[in-house]
Amino acid sequence: MKFSVVIPLYNKARYVHSAVRSVLAQTLPPHEVVVVDDGSTDGSAAAVESIADPRVQLIRQANAGVSAARNRGIAEATGDWIALLDADDWYHPEMLAALAQAHEACPEADMLGAGFRKVPHLMGADPDPWAVTDDFYEVEVVDDLRQRWMRTSPFCSSSVAIRAKRLQAMQPCFAEGDHYGEDLDLWFRVADQSLVAIVNAPFAATRVLPDSLSARHPVLTLPMFLQRMRADARAGRIPARHRKSALWFVGQQEVTLAREALSAGNRRAALRFLVDARSVALTTRWQLTLLMALFMPTSVADNWQRWRLRSAEVFSREGPAQ
Known part of the structure; x- marks a missing residue:
C-alpha cells in the first residue's frame, strides 16, 4: 500500500517538525508526506524545509482555512491511500502498518481508521512513547458510522486514511467555509458509500492545546x-x-x-x-x-x-x- 500523508499547516512551528518525523519513522514507510502551509506567519514552513528527506513535499498557499489546505494536499498526493495528520499531532511508529492491517481484514473498505490518545500540551516535544503490545489488533468493520460514532469516537482526523480514488471523485472533499464538523461531514459521506475498517487500538496522539480547553461561544444555529x-x-x-x-x-x-x-x-x-x-x-x-x-x-x-x-x-x- 502506498500511503500519502497530508498535513495541513497553519502556525504550528513548535509542533510540525515532530509530526513529520513521526510519519517518516513509520515501520511501513510512507509513499510521501504532503505538507500544505496555509499562509503561516510563524516560521512553520521553515521548520518543514529543515527536514532533509525527499519524501517530504511542502506546498505553500495563501491562507484559506484547513479544509482548503486538506483539499489541496489531496489534489497533489500521488499515493493510492491518503492518510491525514494534523500538524500538532503525532503517529505511533506502527500507525500505517495498523491501517494496512485494517485493509487486509476488509479489502473492500474505502476508509480505514485507528484509535487515538490525547496528550497534554508539550511545547513542541514528542509525546512520551506509549506501548501498543498486541501483534494482531481487533479490526471492527462498520456499516453505519453515525450509529457507531454516537457510542464512542472510533478515530479522529489524525488517525484515518481514505482510498485516493474515492477522494478524487469527491473533490472538493472538505467543505470550504464550514466552521464546525467539516471532518465528520466527509467521514459520513464516505461511509455512506463504503464499509469502514477500524483498528481499535491507539495509534495516533492528539495534542490538547491550551486554547482548546476554553469554553467556546454556544452555537445558535444548526451547523x-x-x-x-x-x-x-x-x-x-x-x-x-x-x-x-x-x-x-x-x-x-x-x-x-x-x-x-x-x-x-x-x-x-x-x-x-x-x-x-x-x-x-x-x-x-x-x-x-x-x-x-x-x-x-x-x-x-x-x-x-x-x-x-x-x-x-x-x-x-x-x-x-x-
Missing part, C-alpha cells in the same frame, strides 16, 4: 454540515439504509446544542433546538433536556457547564459527546 445531512436524507441523496440513522444523528446533535444553549443561559435557543429535534422526542435524552429547559432556574443552569464542554466535541476531531 451547515448537519443541515445538509438532514436535507440529503429527506431528499433521498443518502442511501436508504442510512437515512433513518442520519435523521436520528441530526436530532441528537440538536439535543446536544440545546444543552449547550442552556449552559449559556439561553433558554429560548434551547427550546428552538428541541422543537427542531422533535423527531427524537421519544428518547429519554430529549425529554430530560426539555424538562431542564422548562423548569431549571437560570442560576442552576450555570452548573451544567461541563455538559457544554463535552457537547462541543461533536464538532471537533475528538468526536461527539456521549
Whole structure:
C-alpha cells in the first residue's frame, strides 16, 4: 500500500517538525508526506524545509482555512491511500502498518481508521512513547458510522486514511467555509458509500492545546454540515439504509446544542433546538433536556457547564459527546 500523508499547516512551528518525523519513522514507510502551509506567519514552513528527506513535499498557499489546505494536499498526493495528520499531532511508529492491517481484514473498505490518545500540551516535544503490545489488533468493520460514532469516537482526523480514488471523485472533499464538523461531514459521506475498517487500538496522539480547553461561544444555529445531512436524507441523496440513522444523528446533535444553549443561559435557543429535534422526542435524552429547559432556574443552569464542554466535541476531531 502506498500511503500519502497530508498535513495541513497553519502556525504550528513548535509542533510540525515532530509530526513529520513521526510519519517518516513509520515501520511501513510512507509513499510521501504532503505538507500544505496555509499562509503561516510563524516560521512553520521553515521548520518543514529543515527536514532533509525527499519524501517530504511542502506546498505553500495563501491562507484559506484547513479544509482548503486538506483539499489541496489531496489534489497533489500521488499515493493510492491518503492518510491525514494534523500538524500538532503525532503517529505511533506502527500507525500505517495498523491501517494496512485494517485493509487486509476488509479489502473492500474505502476508509480505514485507528484509535487515538490525547496528550497534554508539550511545547513542541514528542509525546512520551506509549506501548501498543498486541501483534494482531481487533479490526471492527462498520456499516453505519453515525450509529457507531454516537457510542464512542472510533478515530479522529489524525488517525484515518481514505482510498485516493474515492477522494478524487469527491473533490472538493472538505467543505470550504464550514466552521464546525467539516471532518465528520466527509467521514459520513464516505461511509455512506463504503464499509469502514477500524483498528481499535491507539495509534495516533492528539495534542490538547491550551486554547482548546476554553469554553467556546454556544452555537445558535444548526451547523451547515448537519443541515445538509438532514436535507440529503429527506431528499433521498443518502442511501436508504442510512437515512433513518442520519435523521436520528441530526436530532441528537440538536439535543446536544440545546444543552449547550442552556449552559449559556439561553433558554429560548434551547427550546428552538428541541422543537427542531422533535423527531427524537421519544428518547429519554430529549425529554430530560426539555424538562431542564422548562423548569431549571437560570442560576442552576450555570452548573451544567461541563455538559457544554463535552457537547462541543461533536464538532471537533475528538468526536461527539456521549
